[in-house]
Amino acid sequence: MPHFFFNKKVILLLVGMVFLVALISFSLRDRTNATLPEQIIKDTVGVAQSIVAKPANYINGIFNSIDSLLNTYEENKRLKARLEDFAVVQAEATDLKSENNKLRELLDKTESLKAFNPIHATVIARNPDQWEEKIILDKGSSHGVQKNMAVMTAKGLVGKITLVTPFTSEVELLNTNNPNYRVSAMVLGEKEAYGLIEGFDEERNDLIMKRIDSSLKVKEGELVVSSGLGGIFPKGVPIGEITEVSTDDYGLTKMAFVKPSADFSILEHVVIAKRTSTVIDGSDGNATNEDLSNPQEASKEEAE
C-alpha cells in the first residue's frame, strides 16, 4: 500500500512538472495580447496599485522637493548664467517657427511627423524584481493607448508600450536587453545620419546605436533624436548624446554609444505620444509594414 502511494505522488509530481514547463513556454512566446483572465487580473491589481501609488508618489515628491531646495543656490547661479542666452534662442525659435509655418502653408504641407497628441499617464508600478526593465502605467486601451507607442518624459524618450489592457499598459524601457527592441533614430550633425537604437551596454550604462552609414561623419557630443521613420514614433523626441563612435562587428557600418538623456530610475509622470500622421508598423514595431491607423481599410486593400 505505501508503495502505491509513493508511485501516485511521483506521477503527480511529473504531471505537475510537464504542466509547469508547458505553461512557462506558452507565456514566454512573443505574445501580442493578454488573455482575458490575465487582463482581468491586470486591471484589478492595476486599480488597487494606482490607489497605493498616489500617496507613495506624494511622499516621493516631498523628498524630491527637499532635495531640490537644498540645491537651489547652485542651480540659481547656473540658471542665471544661461538666462541671457535663452532670450536670444527663444526669439530665434519663435521667428523660425513662424517662418516654418508660413513655408508649410506655401507648400500646402500641413502634416508633420513631429506632431503628436500627448496622453499623460502616471507610473503606478515598477517590476519589483528588476530583471526586465518594465514599468506599468495607469492608462490603457480605453484611453487610446496602443501597442508600440512612444513613451517619454520632458527630458527624452524612455521606452515603448509593449502590452495594453483596458485600464493599464506596460512599458519596456530603452535600457533593455531584448534583441527585438529597435527604435529608428537620427544623429543631428552637419548632415543627418540615420540608424537604429538596438541594445544597451550595461557596463557603460549607454544605449547602442547601430547601422549608421559609414560614409557619414558622426562625432562625439552630437545629439540623437527619434527619426519618425520607424513608422510609429513621432519625429524629434530627444534620446541622448553620443559618447563614443566605432565600427560595428562586421566593419560595414558605424555604431555609436549614446548616453540617454532621460533618467530611467526615477519615473513618475510620463507622456505617451500618439502620432497624428499615418502610423505604419515599421522598424519601431514588428516590421510588418502594416497600416495601423485604419487596419480594416488596409486589409481590404490587400484583398483587392
Add this chain to the structure above:
Amino acid sequence: MVRFLIPSVAVLLFLLEPEFAMLSPIEIKGEVYFLVPRFLILYLIFISIYYSRQRAVMYGLFFGVLYDVFYIDIIGLYSVLYPLICFLAGSIVKVIHQHLVVTTTISVVLVAILEFILYQFFFLIDFTAIPLADFLRSRLLPTIIANALFLMILGWAFKYLINARVLQRAREVS
C-alpha cells in the same frame, strides 16, 4: 478582526513592493546597486514558521500567480517558487528552535536562494547576460542587506501579529 488582518497585511505588502522598487537602482561612487524588495515572501515565511505551513503555501500560490501575471508575464515562475519557499521554511522549522534571530536568519537565507534561482532562470532564457560575480556584487548582496534591515525593523511586528491570531484561534477551539 485579527482574522482579516493577516491577509490584508499580505495584500498591503504586495502593493507596496513596487513602490519601494521605484527607489532602486541606487548609484554609489559610480557603482550601480539593485535593491529588490521581497517583503511579501518574508512575511509569508513568517506565517509558515509561526502559524501554519499549509496556509502559507496557499497564500504563496495566490500571490505568486498575481505577481506572475501583473509584473513578469511568465506564468509559472513565482507561482511555483513562492509556495516552494514557504514549504521549505515550514519544514525547516520543525527541526530547529523558533527564536526570532534564528527565524530571521533562515528567512534571509531563503530569500537569497529565491533570488539565485531567479537569476539562473533569467540567465537561461537570455533575459540577462550579467556574469555571476556581477550578480553577487550588484544584486544579491544589496538585496540581502536591504531585506535583512526590513526584517530587523518589522520582524517582531509580524511575529506579534501572527501570535495574536494563533492565540485567538486556540481560544475559539477551546
